[in-house]
Amino acid sequence: MIALTGFRLAAYIRSHRVYQALLLTMALLAILYGSRAPAGAETAVLTDGAVLIIPVLAWAARSLLDTEPDTQRELSAVQVGGRGREIAAGLLAAFAACAALAAFALLWALLLGITGSPSPGVLGAVVLLNLLATLTGTALGALTSRSLLPSPAVSITALLLGFMVMLLVSSSSLYWLTVPLLTWMKAANAGDLLDRLPELTAISLAWCTAGLSTYAWLRHRT
Template sequence: MRPTALLTRFKISAYLRSHRVVQPFVGLLAVMIILYSSRVALGQELPSYGDSAALLVPVFAWATRGLLDTEPDVQRLISVTAAGRPGREVAAGLAASALVSAGLAVLALVLPLAIGFRALPGTAVLLGGLALHVLSVLTGIALGALSSRPILPDAATSALTMLGGYVAVLLLSLAPVTWLTVPIISWMRAAGQDAFLSRSLPGLATVTVFWCALALFAYIRLRRTRP
């Protein structure tokens, strides 16, 4: 296997053995209980997925931050050396974060089908829910990476930055200009509108991917000076 793939598997294994995954898993369950304590009315399945995607951003950020913080600083330097290039270690960390967050997102998509919805929704709803949670995962990874220990060594500052960043994005996304930040509130609003996949999703996805790519670019650049 390639060094990046091996290192990705190593990081996921270390994260699972550390039991840090329990924390975002409990957070996800809390969100699921809040949203689906009563059955969702017929026709409201996609809006409920929109609410889920918006509320799970800090959960995915928490998972990313926890995974990137699992290795002690010395072990991380050893991983950089073993990978051959610093960029491989950074890529492995982001890939591992994406896989863990994707696993949590799958649970968020599947659990409502068993306990939350009155009837199995159609393909358009499932695709819309999948798209919304992909955007949520991207946002969570970007936020979690920028608040991880390689960037912010102090644990308290890191946690406050992660939560404060989420709140700031929420507040900014209340503005009528959707391109100002990741439009989390717009995800929720658009999910309740007709023709979400064809009319609203492309624009929301473009803005979200742009800001997440910018944040991840900043993370990668910062890791060049904070190995």
């Protein structure tokens, strides 16, 4: 399974699809951090970055999972000993690609986006939010990949609408039904992100687990 994960990452890079996500990431970061945020705004700025990078990460995950032709995907399932291993390898490769992009974005934000230095507690919280963003992007990208949505137009539309619905729901009292992205941002701006982090982490992990499980279940049925 590890070998298949590496193979899919290598195929993603060789196909040059990785540059699409990288260019999108760089364009987003150039806009977000065109000027350094003032001292004291580190938590809000870094949290905003973790939220806004999610659709790019979802695009990257979707693109990686779509790189391998359908026939090759079936052959890979036979070679690694079953569809479950093949699905897991694809998700692991997608998560690794998203994690690399998220790490790049966070490093850019820390070096070029803020004036002051975040406290260790804030930095740890922001790193955790970026990990949750990586999981969210992986799940959203997987659910809109070609194996579930063969039409590129439908797939891209579903990805964007999925992110927008996530934002809308997370701004309401039903924020616990999705990854509470706007609640992340509100907590960061209000200064109580660290206090609410356990709750927000649990809700986010629940949605990501449900999303990835749904993808695996649907793949087993197709």
